[in-house]
Amino acid sequence: MRAGWVLLVMGLGPMAGCDGGGGGEVVVVPGGDASADMSEMTMDSGRPPVDAGVEPDAGRGGEVASCRDACARRVACGIEVPGCLDDCAAASGPTRQAWFACLSGADCPAVSQCRLPTEQAAGCADICADLTICAGELPAPGCDARCAPAEVAFQACHGELAEGECDVRGFLACLGRTAYPACEEACAPRVACGLEREASCLTACLTADDAPADPLVRRRQETRDACRAAAGDDCEALRRCDQGGAAVPTRDQLCPAWEDCDLDWDIACDEVYQYGLEVGDGGASLRCVADWLAGGCPFDAWEVVDACFDGEGGLAACQDFCEVTEACGVADAAARRVCDQQCFGIWTQDFIDRDAYARLEPQWACMEAADCDEFATCVDQRGPAGVCRRHCAALAPCTDEDAAACERTCLGEYAYERHAAYRECVGGAPGCAAIGRCEALPAPPCPAYCDRVDACYGGVDDASCRLDCDDVVFEDPDYALPVLACILTAPECFDGQHTVDRCFDFPEAGVPCLGFCEAQTVCADDADGLTDCLSACGEGLAGDDGLRFAVAARCLERADPLSCPAVEACVPEDLEVDCGGLCDRLGACGAAVGDCEARCGDDPLARQRALQGE
Structure with a gap:
């Protein structure tokens, strides 16, 4: 050679x-x-x-x-x-x-006669060839380019690659010590703190890509390196730099220490732990709690909660997620701004934006993705757009609903528990027959309710009000629908017996209108007409509907307003009256009216009495 x-x-x-x-x-x-x-x-x-x-x-x-x-x-x-x-x-x-x-x-x-001549040290070409033979490699710009300015160091480390040895790890660690003093400097405090072994650290430093093409990998590496540089030789600070990939403490690891400090008197550990899982900071808040307790018991639970759940960390983590969606090409700049606004709605208001939280929270786990491809796949699996697309695709063979209309409804009602339950049912159904058994509950009259409450009290956030209203109706319709009906039919906000203000505690005044409108709309497969019916009932029904309601009112006061058989039994379908019978009863009581039968058919009160059999 x-x-x-x-x-x-x-x-x-x-x-x-x-x-x-x-x-x-x-x-x-x-x-x-x-x-x-x-x-x-x-x-x-x-x-x-x-x-x-x-x-x-x-x-x-x-x-x-x-x-x-x-x-x-x-x-x-x-x-x-x-x-x-x-x-x-x-x-x-x-x-x-x-x-x-x-x-x-x-x-x-x-x-004794087998002697090896003294030779000049191997050059970069031979060293790099041996590295290739040993199945090792150096990141871009590659071994030859890295060796040229540091050939002496490469020659000093070449012995680790001697044929038959192939200690690639030892070769890289040697280079980290001799050719790359920055790696030696970066690894020294980590080794001293017991966070990493020298050979592993030097090898990782040397083989790290200085400028990864993947935006998520590059961002994570830059954040980690900046954190480590700022930490210096502070072992605790260095340990915190590594927490982005550290395991989240389990409930069994955290709660015994919490209870040993008697903090359950202030806040139950289960509540703290569940909140820590939901804040979207990759477990940093829970690690903070664990580290705090490891250092001794705080004065009270609020001391550690204020330190670890101050809101700023959650907002920063949420905004980090939004930044990565744009960096990885999952969202454009406009969608990124919407995401940032949703983060502020979750973390900076007196009341959490539950709609934004329901849309973003499932996606925060995607920040654990290894790279942008994995991140994009995760967002598609967990984000509203992907969830609604798959939901509507599952419905398409089984319903006549237009796919675009289905997705609009899904995205609009995504945070509502009512729609989430329907999506879950459809997602678990094995075929159209099973999907047909999934109940798509009609939307309650929450928009009208929120408008009326805002008109009376002011300061109502419409989106939050609609979401809260819809969820309450879904969870407890027997309580919520009478309240809504009472409010929508109340003539006044505050003054009187039937007022918006009284309806929250005494909703009975709205029960007859609710029962009547349920019979006329929901029970007749016209759920969309419920709001208009309640509004008309509150203003006073006229014509045949007014007559039907007047006849049914006393019955409806006693009937279950959400039972179709009960309310339909109260509301008459046939409005033909027996004027002759009414006039005979009046005559028997000495209250006969001239031209009774002729006048009966045109007199609403007479018709009502006749229909009621009075």
């Missing part, structure tokens, strides 16, 4: 081209020059004969396949040469192989 590199072997077996004696045969490495004067060519020149004192019958060694094997074989024969491993590593591949062949199976007198 290099001119002038010659290996002289005397008295060797046929594998090395030797005759087994001391005959002085010369073995020439291809490309080298032959020489008959072995003493002038070996690195042992000028030393006492290396075979002095070695018995001719000393045992033969086994196969020699590495520099360590070769040097150990020489030591076993009493031949100790300082720098043996380094000299072997510096030799070219063919030279080493010829030397290994000479030593393999040779007895000690023969070993």
